[in-house]
Amino acid sequence: MMKLKLLVIPASWIAEDNAAVQASQETANPLSRSQRFNTKKHTQAEIEEAIPDSNVQHANPPWMPYSYTLWHSLIAKSQGLATSHVLKMPSVLCDDLMLLHCSWLRSGRFPSYLLNPLVEDLKSSRTGRKLMSLLDGKQRWFIRLDQMSPKDSPLGGDRPSTTIQEVITKIASSMRAYGNLQWATQAEERPWGENRANVQLILNPWNDKMDPAREFRVFVPPPPFGAQRKRWRLPYHFDVVLQDDGSVQLVELNPFGAMSGCGACLFNWIIDARMLYGLEDAGFAIVLDEPM
Structure with a gap:
């Protein structure tokens, strides 16, 4: 049985990652994406190296x-x-x-x-x-x-x-x-x-209570090889926002996968591939100004 582990990310790590990407824009070979967090649009070769299991099909997912x-x-x-x-x-x-x-x-x-x-x-x-x-x-x-x-x-x-x-x-x-x-x-x-x-x-x-700082992204990976879903067969992720009363509201659904144009938020599609694709224990990531 898989477990859920809490991942606390210092805000300074996010700031450093953003600064590195910003600095690269002024070089001869600028980076078009974050190198640690919220990565997207990886190549098929990158994700296949991270997850070589042939049972997982890697492709740029449809939007419709x-x-x-x-x-x-x-x-x-x-x-x-x-x-x-x-x-x-x-x-x-x-x-x-x-x-x-x-x-x-x-x-x-x-x-x-x-x-x-x-x-x-x-x-x-x-x-x-x-x-x-x-x-x-x-x-x-x-x-x-x-x-x-x-x-x-x-x-x-x-x-x-x-x-x-x-x-x-x-x-x-x-x-x-x-x-x-x-x-x-x-x-x-x-x-x-x-x-x-x-x-x-x-x-x-417009809703002033829709605070991006209280949004969470939930990843729903492909089903295990051989398993079948009766109603929905595609992997996806969805965003929810936490309200003052503790309830959550659905924001949107998006395609799943390292090759998609959807960012991994506080994760990295390649570094955290096995977790995001449901092959290891799941993680719940939050950002704090100071680590606990």
Whole structure:
């Protein structure tokens, strides 16, 4: 029987890891990811060396089964949302947002000749008319796309959105959101007869109690070789947030695996591979300013 072990990680270790990655950006061979914590997008060779067992299949997992909108009802119920909205983004808007993102990367700003027409075109669409009734400058919303939220946007990506222009500029200045838009144009996982996957914009009421510092990531590895799951056959991980009353709320589901684009948080997909893949005792990791 497997046991659960507590892993206490000093905050200084996280800071040192982040500093090392930041310093590498100024070298001739910059690192694109953390070297100890929250790693992702490993190669097949890396994970096969860590877990050579041929019974474990290593591949870049699909996104569709973990799409936020597929689990939206469950997430909304878990969070007790009184209202929530899912809107299909017009394909032309997605293309324009990708162009706007390229402009942002070049200049760090949004030229008015690109931004203003995009805002007006969106307002004239069916999706835009719905958005105008929600983004009235008063109501506060948490926004995200099916795969990612634009929380990495330097234009308030981690703050509530109240206007259409805020939504556009946050998405267009986010590498995470750009990855979602790009995936939609290239995805093999697309509706039958469509030349791209749909991109959905989700608006949930902003909740000040959704504290990232109290979020936990739970890893559900592949089943042991020969075992069968009757209802769900894919490995996955899900995020939950701890509330003041001790309850937890579901945040999202994501693909599992070292080759996925999903970070391992306080673990490393390669160093901690046997633990994360369920081959050794599980670990419960927390960060403290000072170790116990």
